[in-house]
Amino acid sequence: MPPCPRWAAAAALTLGLLIATAHAASADAPADTQAAKADAIAQASGFKIRPVDDAWRAALPRDAEAATQAYMDRLPAEAVARSDAYYTGAYWLILWELLATLAVAALLMSGRRAARLRDACLRWCHGPMRRDFLFGAAYAGISAVISLPLALYFGWWREQAYGMSTQTLADWFAEMVLSQAIDLLLMGLVVAGLYALIRRAGARWWIWGTAGGLATLVLIIVVTPVLIQPLFNTYKPLDEGPIKQAVLQMAHANDVPVDNVYVVDASRQTTRISANVTGLFGTAAVRLNDNLLRRTSEPEIRAVMGHELGHYVMHHMAKNLALLAPLLLIGFAFASWAMNTLLARGQARTGVSRVDDVAGLPLLVAVLSLFFALATPVNHTITRVQESEADKFSLNLTREPHGFAEAQLRLAEYRKADPGPVEEFIFFHHPSTRHRILDAMRWREAMGTP
Numbered sequence: 001m002p003p004c005p006r007w008a009a010a011a012a013l014t015l016g017l018l019i020a021t022a023h024a025a026s027a028d029a030p031a032d033t034q035a036a037k038a039d040a041i042a043q044a045s046g047f048k049i050r051p052v053d054d055a056w057r058a059a060l061p062r063d064a065e066a067a068t069q070a071y072m073d074r075l076p077a078e079a080v081a082r083s084d085a086y087y088t089g090a091y092w093l094i095l096w097e098l099l100a101t102l103a104v105a106a107l108l109m110s111g112r113r114a115a116r117l118r119d120a121c122l123r124w125c126h127g128p129m130r131r132d133f134l135f136g137a138a139y140a141g142i143s144a145v146i147s148l149p150l151a152l153y154f155g156w157w158r159e160q161a162y163g164m165s166t167q168t169l170a171d172w173f174a175e176m177v178l179s180q181a182i183d184l185l186l187m188g189l190v191v192a193g194l195y196a197l198i199r200r201a202g203a204r205w206w207i208w209g210t211a212g213g214l215a216t217l218v219l220i221i222v223v224t225p226v227l228i229q230p231l232f233n234t235y236k237p238l239d240e241g242p243i244k245q246a247v248l249q250m251a252h253a254n255d256v257p258v259d260n261v262y263v264v265d266a267s268r269q270t271t272r273i274s275a276n277v278t279g280l281f282g283t284a285a286v287r288l289n290d291n292l293l294r295r296t297s298e299p300e301i302r303a304v305m306g307h308e309l310g311h312y313v314m315h316h317m318a319k320n321l322a323l324l325a326p327l328l329l330i331g332f333a334f335a336s337w338a339m340n341t342l343l344a345r346g347q348a349r350t351g352v353s354r355v356d357d358v359a360g361l362p363l364l365v366a367v368l369s370l371f372f373a374l375a376t377p378v379n380h381t382i383t384r385v386q387e388s389e390a391d392k393f394s395l396n397l398t399r400e401p402h403g404f405a406e407a408q409l410r411l412a413e414y415r416k417a418d419p420g421p422v423e424e425f426i427f428f429h430h431p432s433t434r435h436r437i438l439d440a441m442r443w444r445e446a447m448g449t450p
């Protein structure tokens with residue numbers, strides 16, 4: 001058996017090679033060619049919004065409901081049917097992901113497999129934290145292999161079928177391996193930390209687990225844009241011009257501490273348009289993707305960026321974490337109760353009797369996954385309310401109800417445009433297209449703007 005340090009060195013070398021490979025792959029596709037390919041795929045997907053001119057906008061009814069309907073009528077029925085199928089098909093992903101997690105738990109917990117894996121980890125790496133790190137990483141690896149068909153179907157095949165992906169299967173696979181390698185490392189660290197905490201805290205581990213979970217989330221939010229995302233995409237300052245000027249003006253008018261705007265080459269992976277403003281603790285980064293930049297008009301970009309700035313100005317990230325805290329606490333309390341009950345019953349079959357035994361990890365993940373799958377509507381409602389707030393912030397800042405509505409029509413490419421209220425409550429992390437356009441048209445009606 002190789003000693004632990006040698007194993008760790010091999011793992012670090014592998015991760016280094018994966019990162020180098022991903023960078024080499026990024027170098028061989030010129031940005032312009034890639035962007036043109038994304039445009040061609042988006043064109044071929046057949047999602048076309050009926051174009052209009054200033055005369056159409058001038059003739060729009062004052063009444064918000066009627067104006068919203070006029071916007072919605074510009075989405076061709078076949079395009080709507082297609083994006084409905086795309087969006088609702090992904091509802092099943094919640095169920096399939098949960099089933100995959102339960103299957104991994106059943107496989108590892110039965111026949112004392114997890115207990116044997118824990119013993120093997122201890123033989124490789126002496127000391128409880130190193131053992132737990134290795135077990136966590138091994139668990140992530142086994143889960144990734146079992147979930148591979150699901151990842152392939154939802155992550156690549158479906159995206160291809162609906163004209164959302166610009167990647168070849170080889171491109172997708174290389175990125176997937178890299179992101180799994182990062183997951184492996186992260187899972188190892190989280191598991192080592194969590195079980196050290198469980199051992200110290202005893203029966204009230206779920207309270208400390210919540211605090212640890214929140215701290216981990218903050219760390220991930222801070223580290224992801226700086227260390228992880230640059231492994232997959234290139235971020236370049238946006239060329240000087242009216243768009244950069246408009247975005248920086250809006251940022252400075254609202255005390256967002258930035259002096260540059262970055263473009264990310266998202267067309268390497270997708271045809272979707274998107275943007276974001278990230279940052280915590282007084283830092284910020286404003287980013288938009290190249291698809292948004294190429295395929296939308298200036299009023300649309302202003303409306304989208306006004307929305308993203310709104311998230312930052314209204315401290316949505318911190319508020320989201322604050323709202324997530326009680327949900328996490330309930331989730332961990334449920335996990336504590338469920339683990340005690342299940343371990344007591346299954347001790348003979350699983351060979352695991354205590355919550356602080358890392359061999360119970362597959363069961364702990366399954367229990368937490370079940371809780372958070374059931375809490376999906378709560379989670380979605382938290383984000384949906386924030387999205388709606390950011391929409392109103394954008395309307396007040398940019399005064400572009402038409403640019404805003406136009407951008408929303410484009411987002412209907414990958415989001416069901418007109419769901420029922422229950423469907424929106426359960427499955428929508430953003431308000432639906434109709435909802436968002438109606439907000440813009442209400443703003444227009446109330447403000448009496450053209």
Ligand SMILES: [Zn+2]
Nearest residue numbers: 307311387390
């Ligand atoms: Zn948003």
